[in-house]
Structure formats: C-alpha cells, structure tokens
Amino acid sequence: MKKIIPQRRFSISAAAVIAIAVMSVITALPSIAQAQQNPTPSAVVCNASPTWVSNPSLPGDVQNTDNCSFQQYMWQTMLYLVQPVARGSQVRQFETFMPSYGIFVDPGKTPTPWGTTPKPTYCKGPSNLKQGYVFSNLTLQAGVGQPLIDKSLNRVFYGVSVNKPAYDFITGCGLQEAQCSLSLAPDLVEPVGYKVVDIPNLYPTLAFPNSSMELKTAWKILTRDELASKTFYSTKGSVRAPGKNCMENVDLGLVGMHIVSKTPTHPEFIWATFEHRNNAPYCSKTEAQPPLGGNWTFYDPNCKGNCTTNHYAEGKATQVCTMHPWGDPTQGTMPNNLTCSSTPPPGYICDPDTQKYVIQPSTANLQALDLSVQKMLAALPSGDANKLWANYSLVGNVWTAKGTLPPSMQVQVGALSGANNSMETYVQNGVSNIQNPYNCFSCHNLDGKNQGQSLNQAVKVQLPPAGLSHIFNLLNLKTKGCSTGVLPSNRMCAANGGPTK
Template sequence: MKYYLIPAIISVSAALTLGSVRKSEAQTACLAPSAWTSHADVPSPDNATAPSSNCAFHVWAWNTFLWITQPGEDGKLRFQTFATLDDLFSEDTAATRFSALPKEKVLELTVRVNKSFEMQGLDSILQAGTRGALVHGPGMDSGRALYYSQNVDPVFYEFIRSNKYYQSDQYASAPADTNFPIGAIEFKYSWRIVEEGEDTSTFFVTPAEIFLLSEGTDSGGNKIIVVDPKETKTVTVALVGVHVVGVVKDHPEFIWATFEHRNNAPDLPAGMSATSTDPVSDREWTFYHANTAAKDSNHNPATEMKLVDADKQLLSPVVNVFRAFSFGGGSQENIANIQSLNESVQTKVLAGSVWANYMLVGGVWSKPDNVSPGEAITPQLGSVSLANTTMETFDQLFPGVNCFACHTTSGETMGSVQLPAKNMNLSHIMTNGFLRQLTAGK
C-alpha cells in the first residue's frame, strides 16, 4: 500500500485538523452498528453487500479489523492463524484448502522484505527502492528498525491455490480481466521491538522471530545493510500498524484501509508546511521526539543508514515521523465520519480493551466495478491522501497520493522478466511473488 480526545481515543493533533467540522457533527455522522455491543459480538464482515455510503466503507474497515482481532478457541487471534506468504507460495500442489494448513505459526518478521521466498536474491533492505527503513526513537528502543509481516484470509488463499496462481506460469497466463473474489482480504502489519521493562499495556504484544541485519557490500564495493535469511532472534514485538485490504461486492479494486496505534505520531498541524522550522508537537510519541521541527521529520535514511551495534541490532540515524494528512484527508464528511466512528467503536465496543488504543486512519476506494487491465483507478474516493506513518513514512507528503499510486493493474518488469497488465496486479503480494520467483530461478 502506498506505501503513506476523549482521553485515549482520538489524538489532540488529529482533532485540530478538522477545521470547521464541529464536534457534535463528528460524533453523530457515523456510528458503530447497534449490534456491536462488545468486541466478541462483532460479526464477520458482510463482504457480499456493497457499501452504500462513505460511512459504510469505514464501517467495513472497522468490522474487518475487529473480526480478525477476535480470539479463537485456542486463544490465538484470528489473524494469527491466517495463511502466510510461505503458505501461499508453497510448492505443495495439494495444499489448496485453508483448513489443512497448520494452525501453529511462528511470527517471522523482516525490515523491508517479507518471508523467505522474497529474500532469495533480494537480501538488501535498500533494494526496496529509495524508501529506506523506519529507524525509530525516542525511548528505550531508540535505534531499532521497524519490522513487517503479511498474510491473507482463507478466501484469498484458496482462490490463489485452487487456480495455481502461486505458480509463475499460471499467474502469467491468467486472463487479464480476472478479479479477486468477493471476500479476498490481505493484511500487512508493522511491529516494533519491545525492550525489557517497557510498559506495553496499551499495545498488543506477541513473541516473534526477526531476521537479523548485517553489513554487506554491493557490486560496486559500497557498504550496505542486508537481511540475513539464515540468522534469527526471538524477541517480543508490539503491533503499531495494520493495512486491511479487501474485495467487497462491486469493488474489485479493493477497499484500502489502514489502522495505527494512537501514539504512533502527531499530525502536521493545519496550515503548517512540511518544511517549517516550527515543531510539530510538544509531546513524545513512539516515532517522534518532542519539539522536533517539521523540516527535520520524515527524512529517508536510505543513503546514510548504518548498523551501529550488530549485537543489539541498532541502526542510525533515527527518523522522526509526523502524519501529513489527518485521516488521509478527503472531504470534511470523510474526516468527520472516521473521527466519529473511531470514537463510537473505541468507547462502546472496545471499552477497557487494548484494541481501544488503535484507530482507523482512513480508507480509499473507487466507484463500483471500476477495474480494467492497464487502466488507472480513478476516481479515488474517501481518504484520498491516505498513508500509514509506519509503512509509507517517506511517501506521504503529497496531497492526492495514496495506495493507488503504486497498486495498479499495469504490467511490471524486473530485469528481463515481464509481467503483463492484469487486474490481479493490484496485489503486490502476487506481483512480487511472480517476479521474485522467476528472478530467483524458480
């Protein structure tokens, strides 16, 4: 995804950007359904019904987020049981049913690339483009990189596996106008390492294995930082961001929604330039040091990144982050709906839950049935400047830039390998899997 208070509910800086939208309007514009009396009572999302309003799209996003964070009988949260990318691209041709997958999964995380099949032949974190990596501070974990994971729901998994689209030749020959089925959902998660003794009471935390970073050299002899797919370490991580991307009736372009922990980063105050010498906020955030100037924030460290402590896996320089567009911008109605829905869900459905500390940043979509191979997805509706501060840190400064800037139906090329234009290219899981399988000699 391209790749940018009622106490403990909505950030003060976010509320300041509402301008002329009155608090009373924001509170009544968009509410959680009355049947959502608790987290456990939230049903699975109704993907077979097309959203009929701006509010309905955002309700779908919250519905999906609440559904995946519900615990199962084994105590695991639903999203923890979903198919990983290793599952999706497994060479086991008989593994077509989600129910046959092992339920015990180890969360494996990397800095820029995800899962072992993506690391073959692509082990430099700087080869992800000029986006670099988010190295965060302040606090106990200052100098730590952020880590990522991805998975897909059963509908997505079984669609790909039953059609053998995990095989590069089958994916290449798929009809260009083939769409993902209704209910196919993919997820991307951002995690930060938790230090011993740290207060994590407002975060969802879990054990994970991280692939370690080390120094290497590129073909020109220049030092670079690489991911070692053979060296891992078990750590505790806290969830700080989630992309929720799914197909519902009449919307094969996916609804692109994103959530963040409420303390991730401040919003750029209304009227302040991203190059201002004024501070964005006077308080500490997870990814922003109090009183840092706007001009000194959101800097891409790709060309100057160093591994300063291999044992502790500490990097420099630290990146200060602000959110360029509160709730992803869009109309005043869009902003008011998200603010009101966040408050409704967090106070009514999630009262007393750790999940009340997470907020919907926004969602973006297009008009019904508006996908064609090689054609741009326009118009873009909802949060038209949507970004997640932990996933699109360096690409969020321009109005009107959102997920559809990168997620397109156009063809792609990597070296001598070419992928024709097709609707399913909207998913980078599929395009990356295709290109990396071929360039790795699979």
C-alpha cells in the same frame, strides 16, 4: 520528431468498455458524490455498533453507498479479525491467515496446507510452533525500499498474509510459482531465459474471488517499558535483520495494519489502514503529547542533530510525523508545496466538489467513528481484551465510486491521501513531481510492465484485476511451474478468470 505515447495493450472492444465505464463515472461525479454527502463535521453521526464486539461477524459487503458505511465496514472487519478463534483461545482470527512465506516456497516444495503454521526455511524457529507466532525478515517499505528505524535503532518488521479464499485462488491457479505469475509482479524483473505465462493477454479477467482479504502488518521490537505499558497488541516472534544469519526471538508490538478486502460490489478492493495511536504526532503539531500517555513511538521531541522528519538516514532513528491526518490531502502540506492558490493548483484536490463530497465526508466520518469506537470499547468491563483496540485508529480508507476499474484518480473515494505512518513513512506525500493525492491506488492499479526495449517501442500492459495485489512481488524467483505456458485448468481457476479448458 513525432512523440510516441505508450498505449495499453488490450482489444479495442475491451478498451471501449473501460473508457465508457470510466467516463460515465467521471461525468456523474457530482451526483455520485452527492449521494455520499454527509452533514458538516460538527453534526456528523457515524457510530460503532456494540454488536461488533458482543456478536462479532465478518461483513460480506458494504451495506450502503454513503461514506460512513465504508468506514463502519472496516471497523467491524477489524474487530472481527482480532477476536479469538474460539472461546479461551489465544489465537486471533487474523493470525490464522496464511503468511506469504507459506505460499511462495522453495523449488520442489508445495505451499503449506491451509490451517497449518509454516516456518521459513532460513531459521529453525521455536521448538513448539503455534498459530500466531510471527516470523519476518521483511523490513523495506513499499515504494522506496527503505526501512523504518525505531529509537532503539531496530528496524520495523512487516508481514503479508491472506485469508482462505485468496489462498485457494493463488494455489489453485498455480500462482505461487514464478513462471506462472511473474507477469503480475510489477516490481520484479524476469530472469534471463524465463518463459512466463502472459497473464494480461491470456487471462485479462483473472481476479481474486469475492471475500478475499489480504493483510499487511507492521511490528516493532518492544522495549521492556513498551511491553509493560500494555498499550500494544503484542506477540512472540522471530525476526531476522539484514546481515544476520538467523533470527532473534523477540516480543513484537503491532504498530500498523492494512486490511484489503474484495467484496461483491467492489472488485477494486477496499483499502483501509489502522495505526497505533501513539505512533507519531501530526507534522503540523509535533509539540502534542501522545494520546495514550508515555512517549511517541517513532518521534523524539528531544532529537539532536539531523532531525528531518520522514527521512531515512542509515544508523539513525527515523523521526516520523503524520503528514495528512485522516488521509485528508487538504490537511498538511500539499504535494511539492503547492496550494489551491498556486498556478496551476493541484486540480483534483482543490476542486470544490471533490472537497465537499469526497474529502470532507471522509475526514468527518473517520473522526466521528474513531471517537465512537473508543467510547464503546472504553465502556467494556474491566479485563475485556477488546478494550486494547481503543489504542488503534482507522486513519485511512479508499475505494472507487461504484467499484469502478481501473481505479483512476477521478473515481477514487475516501481518504485520498491515505497512508500509514509505519508502512508508508517516506511517501506520505507522494513522490517527486506528483501534483495530486497519493494513496494505495497510486501503486495498486492495473499498470503492468512496459514491453519493448526502447521508449518508442514501449507498450504499457493492462493487468487483470488480480494484479491489484502486490503479493506477487514476494515470489520465489527460483521456482518455475506452468511449463506448458498456461495456467492450470481447474474449477477454482476457471471460476476466477483462468483457463476454462
């Protein structure tokens, strides 16, 4: 029987352009990597700038092509996002982003206007709602659909939000309504009878505008001792666990943050992740003491019974450890317990050029910059709120060489096994049968749904760049929209790959 291989559905000319672009990058990989070469780790210089705190600003793009510049870009971005919106304000810049539940609203309602704080419909919430208040009922991690359980047997809660350019794009193109954007949601199944806009075919260049940012945050319910420790960024919130009718008001501590940024030179987005430094030890050194003192947040060295790490068990606290420090695939256990001596080895991880020009510079620069940031923040005057952010580390950051799309493995640069131990707890080493690095691009790529009822009919759909974001998996499927079968025609949507008429 002839084996039928699913193929992407786009024009020959478009496919040729993509193939030529990818092959040119792959062919030139050593020269591209050499341009990003850094000194050996013992001599690495990748420093923080005091201006990131004294005169915070949001960088418009990465200034240079070297690895350190990408790490600096993300730490500068982070330190800008955590600044107050105005002198004396308790609201941080990142807390002005619009949460997903303010965009994907119930049928018949319009998205929450920008600058207004939304409330979810499933709970009354506090009577005096202020910006920065966290609502969440999201507890299932991407990729596995399982929650992270802390030592108090509470779930970790998650939030997804976007900045104004991303908000304007989503609402301007009507993408908050399910029948408009369901084709961009790879994890959602179209309800029977739904006629959705075929975005991959109609708008193959649809993309978020430059300067768009998306955040994913991870929050734990703080115990009294954790709150008193003052090592977490904390805020008031209301969370709803599965099976509960309404929310409980709690103190929440930030344990993880993804920052995803689109810049003029990187249409694939730059994908960075920060963790609280006391989250968990390295799997290779679980006897280590927490760097901030106290206890590990998600690891119990005195665990009794079934204490398998990074494994979900109903009703039991998750024992978490970091499998690949700094997102370095050569640190820790390689996928499926393979090594570079295996036959065959994980080819990309074990390639000498990949290790020398991609993996080693990323690890060295992340480590060097982390120490530089800690030193800079520690030197701030007593009482400066920015000192708190020394308790967080940039532990992974990935992008593609020259901003190449699709983000195939051969063009990925940075922390090739980057994962957040509070958000990708169970897939830090990928999924079954994976042979090479597993990072943000393993899911956030341009692979759409399979079209066709049987394997020999299946055609893999090529998504437009807007499909890199998985925010559309949070769509309210009860909404409709786009009754004419096309996206709305307006200046915002047309400027970003939507209909021009």
